[in-house]
């Protein structure tokens with residue numbers, strides 16, 4: 001079974017591109033979605049976040065990510081502490097996902113991981129894909145999201161390897177700046193190449 005690592009900076013189109021692999025029958029592990037599960041009512045991260053940022057717990061008992069994001073913005077160190085807990089938990093969820101995918105006999109799986117290169121996760125996959133788009137397109141996409149501010153965008157971006165460096169490290173680069181059809185064609189070509197390798 002081929003393990004594909006998909007990454008890209010914030011707003012470059014990871015989730016959308018991962019969805020295209022999913023549509024081709026490739027099981028996808030989405031690291032951001034895994035974090036969101038940890039934050040959901042009853043989730044593993046809820047007691048920890050309640051202890052440190054009680055106002056970031058919503059009326060449903062889950063984490064309000066917009067308020068948590070504000071805490072991350074107010075002191076960049078907060079994000080370091082948060083990720084020191086979150087990342088190992090995400091690693092455990094990824095291992096469970098892999099076990100299940102192996103049991104189903106999948107030919108390939110895809111990990112959608114924003115910090116693939118930054119955390120050394122690239123050494124645990126068979127092929128790496130970086131999704132990219134022009135910086136102006138990225139900026140417009142991210143700042144149009146509810147709750148996103150220039151300051152949080154900068155903070156998240158500063159923790160990510162620059163797009164240019166990621167592209168240089170990647171086995172494959174998929175551009176999302178030229179529309180969905182173009183990206184879809186790239187996904188089909190890249191998957192065929194990886195499976196044939």
Ligand SMILES: CC(C)(COP(=O)(O)OP(=O)(O)OC[C@H]1O[C@@H](n2cnc3c(N)ncnc32)[C@H](O)[C@@H]1O)[C@@H](O)C(=O)NCCC(=O)NCCS
Nearest residue numbers: 009010031032035065068069072083086090114156159160
């Ligand atoms: C700051 C938080 C609360 C904002 O939540 P929100 O729902 O608005 O955004 P979401 O979780 O979908 O993340 C959006 C994008 O931000 C970027 N990002 C998120 N966390 C980080 C981080 N620690 N370092 C760099 N980039 C990050 C990624 O590109 C991600 O795709 C949230 O991102 C968070 O809890 N981050 C810490 C956990 C983490 O490191 N996640 C990264 C994947 S394991």
Ligand SMILES: Nc1ncnc2c1ncn2[C@@H]1O[C@H](COP(=O)(O)OP(=O)(O)OP(=O)(O)O)[C@@H](O)[C@H]1O
Nearest residue numbers: 009010011012013014015016017141176179180183
């Ligand atoms: N190939 C594409 N063509 C046109 N628009 C796209 C394409 N891929 C993604 N987009 C758009 O770009 C925006 C960001 O995409 P997406 O949410 O997939 O990015 P992401 O990298 O997962 O973001 P984040 O890092 O914040 O989680 C979305 O509005 C999406 O519709």
